[in-house]
Amino acid sequence: MRFAPEPAYRHGQPPRTALVLINLGTPDAPDTPSVRRYLAEFLSDPRVIEIPRLIWWPVLHGIILRVRPRKSAAKYASIWMEEGSPLAVWTKRQADALGERLTAQGQDVTVTWAMRYGKPNLATVLDGLKASGHSHIALLPLYPQYCAATTATAVDVAAAWLSRQRHQPHLRWLRDYAGDAGYIAALAARVRAHWATQGARGERLVMSFHGMPAFSLDKGDPYHCQCYKTARLLEQALELAPGTAVVTFQSRFGRAKWLQPYTEPTLVKLAGQGVRSVDVICPGFVADCIETLEEINMEAREAFLAAGGTHFAYIPCLNDSPEWLDALTALAQQQIAGWPGSGTPGAGPVAGESAVQRERHAAVAAALAASNTAGR
Ligand SMILES: C=CC1=C(C)c2cc3[nH]c(cc4nc(cc5[nH]c(cc1n2)c(C)c5CCC(=O)O)C(CCC(=O)O)=C4C)c(C)c3C=C
Ligand SMILES: [Fe+2]
């Protein structure tokens, strides 16, 4: 059956609101089979690899999934935390902290988290929320900069899930927040705190964003522009001297041209030009992950130092910094404004439904249930 059956008793239930933090996804374990499973799902997404199936499939299954999982598993092993993959650990902690903050403010909202690839699976999380009576669901993809390969593909999953529902819940999602004042302030606080503990500033502040194929910009993806927007606002917030900020793109995948300048070659070039110390931040990631902890803090560090640099300082992602949790709380509140449990005007435990209506629904549902049982 295309549409799931909808128990009639739900009609009489009071409305409930849920927030879902969404991130990319990560392997279950730092071993080759788990990484292969994860990469197979990720790299089969046509939003991520825009190459015709007929050409991409033999490359993915014949070469990439035979070679990359073992190499990537070793990298994952080098950054794995006691509780799991850093990306999952930080995303869960952010969801827990957001839930606590909303509860402390008297809001009656469920906060959970899901991944686009791997577990917890987004469609399964949405099934669970609906089954537990959530009539209003807000999605918060945690990518500050909109990108078809990240934000849009997560929204696609939610849209496909909606297409299977007879009784659809209210659904909203956060598209991007590249210029959000709270997010920029949280990044600036992270950098200032780092400078304070170091007692000095690097000669350059390198802002490294995840890369994308260069054609995505030509085809109209706003990702590149949004990365520069974030970088400009952060530069302004920190009142950096002209020429101090450097924007780069990391994590190139495959041989095609990606957005430039590339992070590691830029660091090597800076060292060659006599720059001895750099601070590096990855503003496009709000949770530390393999791309920041291994690729930047290990590989890029090594390349910069090998090229003559003497001080490489990696500034951790926002993770569970209080300024970021404040910003995330504000973003969440904007998404659920006016919804049940949000404590904002228009909201209420019985929004859109009077007590009389609810009683009638309950009576109809009871009659339906009785006639269903009688007919069996
Ligand atoms: C922050 C935004 C991201 C964009 C844009 C993005 C595009 C993109 N990524 C790949 C290929 C890989 N990315 C990998 C890891 C990874 N990517 C992001 C975020 C963005 N990706 C995150 C948060 C992570 C970390 C996941 C984790 O488990 O920690 C990987 C896997 C790691 C590896 O094997 O190197 C690949 C592969 C492409 C092709 C792409 C756009 C076309
Ligand atoms: Fe990626």
Ligand SMILES: [Fe+2]
């Ligand atoms: Fe990488």
